[in-house]
Amino acid sequence: MIHSSQKIDEILGAIKKVVGDNKVSLHEPNFSGNEWYYVKQCLDSTYVSSVGKFVDQFESDLAHFTGAKHVIAVVNGTSGLHIALLINGVKPNDEVMIPALTFAATAAAVKYCGAIPHLVESEKKTLGVDAKLLREYLLANTEIRNGQCINLLTNRVIRAIVPMHTFGHPVNVEELLSVAHDFQLRLIEDAAESLGSLYDGKHTGTFGLAGVLSFNGNKIITTGGGGAILTNDTSLARMAKHLSTTAKLPHRWEYAHDEVGYNYRMPNINAALGCAQLEQLADFLSQKRMVFQSYKEAFSKILDVSIFEESSRCKSNYWLNALILDESLVPIRDGILEATNRVDIITRPIWKLVHHLLPYSQCPRMNLDIAESLERRIINLPSSSILSNK
């Protein structure tokens, strides 16, 4: 195995060119703006909970940044996806098309609605769902009855499609919108990883009927825990706000709720952090791009691997860099993970495919050869914006 260990050393060396020799995490937040100032203001106001000026400000700043007409801030991306599915009419026993290659939250949100995730093949070029293969699959396996897409095998309604912009790289939005239109699917974007990413100059999360962002600690900006629902539809926005704030009817003193609501509102103290973070997002985006460039350069002369790069028409936020191994290097993937993590340079493989997780093992699915191959071959690299200083 001399060849293997040389290759591992070579890859470790290239990573170190970017991140240095010291301990480095996969992502680290960067609080160099008004974080203290806004959070202190929030504490001093005593409005730390679900009502307050920072939540309103954060929503309005996000709307401005993304171009979405409406933004509803919630406790995390998962809760945002849950609400986005509910307001789009996803019901128990519906099917929802989601990528096989995604974080478990996409599938979990579908399950929360009592619906069934139906797994879609990946596209090498974007790491997202393959819209063309999806079209062929739907053509062969579904028919439209009374304006609904029916899975001919299960006889269930396929209600929606939830593409995810993997590591910040936009999916093929144009083709996907066309598939959603032709097959009467509600399009909801899982944009948890792609704040700041554009397709044809337009922000991810604003193409579908709703889009969902995440501000978890590992994301490009963080609110501790947090997420947001984007939509251009005023009626959907109203439903999202209502459902995520316990479905309480407005009244000066009465507590009446007209639906089974959720306690999903982002607290003001978390939004205060978000307002400060958002002010720095343009800088973070440049820094992330610099980190990507450094990896690209560091790996440019190494055979059988590549650093994943944005597609044409897309501008990625480069949230999380991905090293793609050729099939020939699959046997040393765990060796690379071992060698990097051993010296506290944190790396990880891409998520296991959804149907490789126990609770989703029986989910209906397309042929997933590409997704299976990507699952074996992708390693995520440390990508904090602060690495651009190295």
Next chain:
Amino acid sequence: MIHSSQKIDEILGAIKKVVGDNKVSLHEPNFSGNEWYYVKQCLDSTYVSSVGKFVDQFESDLAHFTGAKHVIAVVNGTSGLHIALLINGVKPNDEVMIPALTFAATAAAVKYCGAIPHLVESEKKTLGVDAKLLREYLLANTEIRNGQCINLLTNRVIRAIVPMHTFGHPVNVEELLSVAHDFQLRLIEDAAESLGSLYDGKHTGTFGLAGVLSFNGNKIITTGGGGAILTNDTSLARMAKHLSTTAKLPHRWEYAHDEVGYNYRMPNINAALGCAQLEQLADFLSQKRMVFQSYKEAFSKILDVSIFEESSRCKSNYWLNALILDESLVPIRDGILEATNRVDIITRPIWKLVHHLLPYSQCPRMNLDIAESLERRIINLPSSSILSNK
């Protein structure tokens, strides 16, 4: 209506003796301890999200304060109830006994599990579920088959009972434990309002198989948004932690999830606030008791109303004071609400009974005469701990 308006003035006057003449909210947080110091520490550490020393500290401080063996901090009380029901085996189509007189979250959490809330009558003495009437009702309407309590009318399993300690006043814990035992019901305490309340010297939330606290902005201590699950059962604690942290299996780099998990973990920045708040809880409890004493005195000479007081064997945290009107004053309840809120002294009626809310209108239920009467007669009064300074 001269009599009515005189009575309303008399009541408004009594409230003003306690709260003064100025604008006053129902609850206001009190940040006079280490809040800023800990939150700043948290920001400086960059660990603001779901992992960090303050979450661990907050859990351990809460365990110490309540005497619970295990504490799992979550994003809010509602999510805590959801997890507490799941780990106690509540399944779709089960029934769960809950008070008719409670905040909508108790019912919503049951619905999240796909289960059906079954409404229990209230007890005047505690404002909680009436354990004796519940026993009679279960005797007449259920039977035990294979160790499960079966509702003879619906043929569904009644899996659990979720008492709620109303406004911080403990329910009749002893009798309720006995009912839960005799009818094979899992006892889960909704202690969202009762942090610091004791029954026979033991903390509410630690009698059942699990108990749930809330740290919403209106509670006796706040984390912005937050909650916690208490349990003395190590196996339930492990399940609660696992389910509330996306059901991820521990591994150095792999992302595998063996159940449909939830993103319910309390972020570290919110826990930092909680650690500071908890240090002051003993003070808040004395202050709250003083506010109650002031109301009691202010209303001592007013006929046909009373300020709700803790029962024997109970020590209430007096989270939220309640003015109880005699039936004769029900016609002026809205007049009192109007007169107080008009001058920005915020009051509100008790919640609508669960079956008076649209999504729960068809829930099975006991005779609810007492609950119906309490619903008409209770007005909550401003109860912030800072009012003790007046």
